[in-house]
Amino acid sequence: MDNQKIHMNGGDGPNSYANNSEYQKQLVGYSKIVMAELIEQELDVGIINPDCSPFCVADFGCSVGGNTYLAVQNIIEAVETKYKSNEQDQENPQLQVPEFLVFFxxxxxxxxxxxxxxxxxxxxNYFTTGIPVYFGLFFPFERGSIGNSSFYGRVFPKAFLxxxxxxxxxxxxxxxxxxxxxxKSAAWNKGRIHYSCSGAAKEVEAAYSNQFRKDIQAFLDARAQELVPGGLMAIITLTILDGVLPSDSPMAINFTILGSCLQDMANMGIMSEEKLDLFNLPYYYTSPMELETLIKTHGCFDIVRFEKLPTPLRQVVIDVQTAVLSVRVVTEQLFQQHFGKDITEELFQLYAEKLDSHPVLKDDKYRTDASYFVFLKRKTKISKPGS
Ligand SMILES: C[S@@+](CC[C@H](N)C(=O)[O-])C[C@H]1O[C@@H](n2cnc3c(N)ncnc32)[C@H](O)[C@@H]1O
Structure with missing residues (x-):
């Protein structure tokens, strides 16, 4: 699992993330208005001195393409508007619009x-730099360590963002x-590639959920240290709605179909059963309630807004090929790393055939997922060690 290739397909060709992430782009678009409203309401313009320091923004998990650009543009426009409106403020007339430094x-x-x-x-209209980080390689040491870790550890100095x-x-x-x-474990997920797949034991879901809890804690710990007191954080994430079984989600249907394609390929001798048993996808879809509880329990952030975004899928994923590509661009590197480069054409061909005969893309009863927009403010006083 060390250094797992979870990154998106690169480049700008037909199988690239940049050209097949319209779903994610729509979500960033939906968050624009609420983001502007909350920046206007919550940003304390006094958190920097614009005369001598830039306003620092970081996009964690920026990937490739226009989505991260759009998200950053939305943030900067809103912050500029806030500073401009503040220029009229008699009490703080000296505050100018700051320069921006953006970390991807x-x-x-x-x-x-x-x-x-x-x-x-x-x-x-801002300064930019990339912050590439390691995944897995340093993981056993990364909690509490400084620099070079994935976003589940520290990426920036204290009180910097x-x-x-x-x-x-x-x-x-x-x-x-x-x-x-x-x-030997009750959570062994034999023959399935995800906890949501049809027939997976409840212990598998519990193991994923437990890992997610640790990861979110690590993410919030790191960001609580990196953000200045009063600093802001916006998160968009895909959830499975409260009360819905993971196996009833559209992700489950996709992953069960993909798993059955891999099983067919194992039956044809293209790969071994053992190899298949050792493969699981590293995605966890929290429920809104689980996520909200984890943030509250963590204690370093005030939840300013926690709201459901509209679902873009209906408008943008209309045919099987588009649906297959949207799954392919995010999963292909993982499949290639584990099973070898040669299998993916056949895998996604089989997947397209099976998906075509399944109602998941057409029937609204499968719409049990929802994306959430979460807006947090770093508390001014926190009692966590290291913060
Ligand atoms: C689905 S893409 C989202 C990209 C973009 N934010 C968007 O909305 O289109 C998720 C990105 O998170 C990155 N990622 C996942 N885990 C990460 C980690 N622990 N540290 C840094 N990046 C990570 C992946 O490499 C991938 O590029």
């Missing part, structure tokens, strides 16, 4: 070249829970 953070394997070509092609953003990235676990791959 993702794993070292992310295609930063395509990302920066895109950003500079769009003439950003003014705004943190992360969209559709916190559903990536830092690792597959060990017990899911352990033959």
């Amino acid at each position: 953070n993702d794993l070292v394997q992310n295609d930063f070249n395509t990302l920066f070509n895109y950003i500079h092609g769009n003439e950003p 003014h705004f943190a953003h992360s969209s559709m990235s916190l559903l990536y676990l830092s690792r597959i829970p060990e017990e899911v791959l352990d033959r």
